[in-house]
Amino acid sequence: MSDILLQLNNVTKSFADGNGTQTVLDDISLAVKAGEFVAIVGPSGSGKSTLLSIAGLLLSPDSGDVIIGGNTMLNSKSNIRTAFRRKHIGFIFQTHQLLPYLKTKDQLLLFQDKEYNDSVTANDLLEDLGILECANKYPANMSGGERQRVAIARAFINDPDIILADEPTASLDATRGRYVVELIRNQTKKRGKAALMVTHDERVLDLTDRVLHLTDGKLRSM
Amino acid sequence: MKFALRELLYGKKKYILIELLLVLLMFMVLFLCGLVEGLGRAVTSAIDNRVADYYILSDSAEKLITVSELPDGIINEVREKTNSEVTTLDIQRMYLQKQGEERKLNVIYFAIDANSFLAPSVIEGKTLEYSDKDNPIVLDDDFMAEDIHVGDIIIDSASGFEFNVVGFAKDEMYGHVSVGFITRDSYTQIRTRLNPQYGTTIHALAFKGKPDDLDMDGKELVKKQDIIDNIPSYRAEHLTITMIIYVLVIVSAIVIGVFYYIMTIQKRRQFGVMKAVGFGMGKLSAIVVSEVSLLSVFAAVVANIFTFAMSAVIPQKMPFHLLPADAVSVSAGFVLISIVSSLISIIHISRVDPIQAIGGNDE
Known part of the structure; x- marks a missing residue:
């Protein structure tokens, strides 16, 4: 599979900073293929989260394009981007960000857009991620690792083109963190998604296909 | 609705406390509502209960029956000209004494034709028409609490005229005073005893249905509701307390809006995440409106149950009279204003930036 599902072309972003502007992303280009798992590392404040926000259509770049599954959505209205x-x-x-009042199966079923996609079932995902026995539990009754696995299931439930992971191991210990990243990797491969992960955690980089380093607004391969 | 129900059930303890507050507020509003109506009924019920639709008064009477004065012969004149049923009504405030007792009781006489449509039905004893006693009187049931019974003799204090108590009617009051229904004949005798020059005049004519083609020279045709509104003090009392009720309804509804807003602020990040993963404002607004509707409808229903249950057990003398129609309109107003007040939460959510879902202190 060589379809490019996520593509950033010449993306630049700067923020006002005291007595000038600080260029956080400087003419960045990036392409992630179906089934590819890419990590972005870099020091704190290097703009990793900004890059992820732009790729996730949460933030507009000053210039450049974001193409997801062949669609350019940057110029759409915010409600259309939300639906997209x-x-x-x-x-x-970073943390699971599940709704505290929903049981696991409702986290998935109430989020699933059935008109758009019903090929992925909640049961399959829970089974793949080894948390079928958590289907009727509230987040408060699960371990940190289990919650993060439910969050992974939620990310995959609508059969999206791309997966964006923001420090998914930040709230977990080393063993569980590694296990969670393995699960992201397996699902990405199995379901043919383009996955982009921002991380500090160097111990999980061997699980990714490519590691990119973000420093001084530039992206470099390692 | 699925989200709303699950969230409310998950946070039961928190929401039950809020519900408790809302139920108490609504209960207070509904109870006041019943008191307003009850107090209002103490002023108007004797007119309200009459099946007359229109009254004719002298035009200088300012729509007040007690100061109106019409010539005696008018009833026959009018009967010739209209097909509507018509009868006479005189209203006179006096004092009564039970035979052998000194204590004077306030009474308002409604002097009527015993077999006319103005005659009250009775809850005990006989009506004026079917009584075989001389000088019969049918009293408001509040007189029962004064230890007066069917068969007693009571005396008009000023004239010494004796009445036979033949029956009791329910809720018959005028201007906070309990009513006694007497015949025109008794009334004329009392007036003549007090003032031998008493020339027979009448206060008002009452009609069933709207009379047509009448010569209204020196007279005025007045609707039943206008008669009620012009009873002294009625309008002022009614308006004041009604205004308090509506202020309370608005306050209770805003309480729910403010509570909900505080909870919304606490869930800022949660809404940010929901927006990030693709819940639009339409969906989020629907969740908010469903939750607020559920909370307010539930509070209104519980408060209604409490109030109606309580109205069944409060003492007879307490002026409490809650009309289902009033309870419904107050409850509906409460629910509607609650939903409107949830708008501040919706506006707050619309300003939440989904980007806060990403990154901790990274930027």
């Missing part, structure tokens, strides 16, 4: 995110982008956050 639900179908085409799977997010995994």
